[in-house]
Amino acid sequence: xxxxxxxxxxxxxxxxxxxxxxxxxxxxxxxxxxxxxxxxxxxxxxxxxxxxxxxxxxxxxxxxxxxxxxxxxxxxxxxxxxxxxxxxxxxxxxxxxx
Numbered sequence: 001x002x003x004x005x006x007x008x009x010x011x012x013x014x015x016x017x018x019x020x021x022x023x024x025x026x027x028x029x030x031x032x033x034x035x036x037x038x039x040x041x042x043x044x045x046x047x048x049x050x051x052x053x054x055x056x057x058x059x060x061x062x063x064x065x066x067x068x069x070x071x072x073x074x075x076x077x078x079x080x081x082x083x084x085x086x087x088x089x090x091x092x093x094x095x096x097x098x
Contacts, residue, residue, distance in 0.1 A: 040074035
C-alpha cells in the first residue's frame with residue numbers, strides 16, 4: 001500500500017504503456033486518460049470536487065467538460081478493474097478520501 005507503483009524510469013513506462021495500448025488497438029490521444037477521468041468524475045462528483053482532484057478551476061471544467069458523459073458511462077469507467085484484482089487494487093475513493 002506504499003511506495004511506487006512503477007519502479008522503472010518514466011520513459012520505460014511510457015514505452016510499455018504504448019505497447020499495451022497498441023496490442024489492444026486503443027488509439028493514442030494526448031492526455032486521454034486525464035480527459036476521461038475528468039469527464040466521468042465531473043458527472044459523478046461535480047465540478048468543485050473534480051476541479052480539486054484535477055488541479056484546475058470549476059470554471060474551466062464547466063466550460064470544457066459539462067455534458068460530455070452520462071452517469072451510466074461514468075459508472076462503467078470507474079468499474080473497470082484488472083483481472084484477479086481481489087485484494088490488490090486500492091479504490092480511488094480510498095486514495096483521495098472521496
